[in-house]
Amino acid sequence: MTITTSGILIGRVGDFPEGEIRPAAMPDGTILAIYNVGGAIYATADLCTHGEASLSEEGILTGNIVECPWHFGTFDVTSGAPTGMPCTVPLKTFPVKVIEDGVYVQL
Numbered sequence: 274m275t276i277t278t279s280g281i282l283i284g285r286v287g288d289f290p291e292g293e294i295r296p297a298a299m300p301d302g303t304i305l306a307i308y309n310v311g312g313a314i315y316a317t318a319d320l321c322t323h324g325e326a327s328l329s330e331e332g333i334l335t336g337n338i339v340e341c342p343w344h345f346g347t348f349d350v351t352s353g354a355p356t357g358m359p360c361t362v363p364l365k366t367f368p369v370k371v372i373e374d375g376v377y378v379q380l
Contacts, residue, residue: 279370280377283307289314289376294339296329297378304329305367305378308350310337314369315350316378322355322362 275282283297289309296319297305304319306329319329321341326332331342338356340347346360353364368379 280379282375283378284376285374294329294334314376316367316369317364323360
């Protein structure tokens with residue numbers, strides 16, 4: 274993992290296939306969920322705010338909506354906003370920059 278003024282390098286664009294979710298470990302051990310929605314990369318906290326299930330391990334991404342595997346609540350990955358019950362607390366989101374082929378997250 275490389276830390277630069279652009280953020281933390283978490284991989285290359287090709288590491289994040291469109292329509293899929295991948296985990297990314299931060300230097301402090303925090304895990305983020307990384308999403309590719311229509312070619313745009315987004316990052317949120319990995320744990321569902323309702324049941325603390327890992328979204329990157331078993332979440333289902335449909336368009337820009339991720340569904341939690343435990344209680345089937347949903348979030349908009351572009352904003353972190355809850356979009357389906359029982360989830361009511363937004364996911365924390367993190368700015369993502371794509372520079373050349375590198376994907377950087379800013380904490």
